[in-house]
Amino acid sequence: MSSAALSIDLAALVANWRALDAMTACETGAVVKADAYGLGIERVAPALAHAGVRQFFVAQVNEAVNLRKLLGKGPQIYVFAGHMPGDSGLIGVHELTPMINSVDQMLRHVESLPDGAFGIQLDSGMNRLGMEPAEWAALRDIAIGQGPSLVMSHLACSDEPDHPMNPHQLNVFKQMAADVNAPLSLAATAGILLGPDYHFDLTRPGIGLYGGAPFNDADPVVALELPVIQIRDLEPGETVGYGNTWVAQRPSRIATVSAGYADGLIRAMGDAAFTYAGDMPCPLVGRVSMDLITVDVTDLDTDLTGDPTHLSILGPYQSVDALAQATGTIGYEILTSLGGRYTRMYRE
């Protein structure tokens, strides 16, 4: 089979949710936006619901509609983008909970779905989503009177525990939420690790569930094995791939492997990342193509094992974060880039 195999360990996912839940005294939700960070919301969300998650978060209303179909009635589904024009029908029918980000969204919500659940998103300094202090001051009595299900904000620098932005945002959030008689939420994965001051009533982990930093004690969730299509021998001076960017300096053996940038192996991995044959690192050489990468397997001792039939790019010897670091990006981008051509295998 020429398609690569992406293995997703749902038991590890659930173990990560439980571990993050055990770090706080409050409720723990789950963020499953972007197809559960690329791992497949069809399997990820029901596994989390089965483990006890009752509060789910997605970015957009279409994701929320799909999630409602997967989960059925019951769990709360929050939409970070809030109540956008044209979404009232879907929000009402599927009983979604928009996070209201502005006065405009609040008016739209009250006019179209006066009895519909909603949350409030406050901007405590990130300047991305949510109401700023002045806007909130004007709206808060009306909004609180409508009974929000949640009042939340989001941290900009929580992956840097000593960053002064963290206590600053904590203070701003506390001031904005003073006297609010609704559950409060500030922490995503990194915020959970900042400690109890940041936990409030509900946390919203995403990346930690999927095995990514900064939750360094996470169980790995993803493994990715790439099939080798062919292997060839090169003389010194021969080149590999588009643009002739890699030149053999010695007699070399090059494996052509079935996955490329269309599968999320971003071009920055060329000449920078490694695959693994067992525990042996084998470097990518030359440019990443759309459907293929080329790997230097010269140093493998194949006397006993024969040529490799597969090379691993995510697995026991290389985590999502190690691959991200080698290529100058973050684990979030590696995961959400994982392409649609993989054969996905879920372990319960």
Ligand SMILES: *Cc1c(COP(=O)(O)O)cnc(C)c1O
């Ligand atoms: C994506 C997101 C989260 C989850 O963040 P992680 O760092 O993946 O845990 C939580 N809250 C908001 C508002 C988000 O956009």
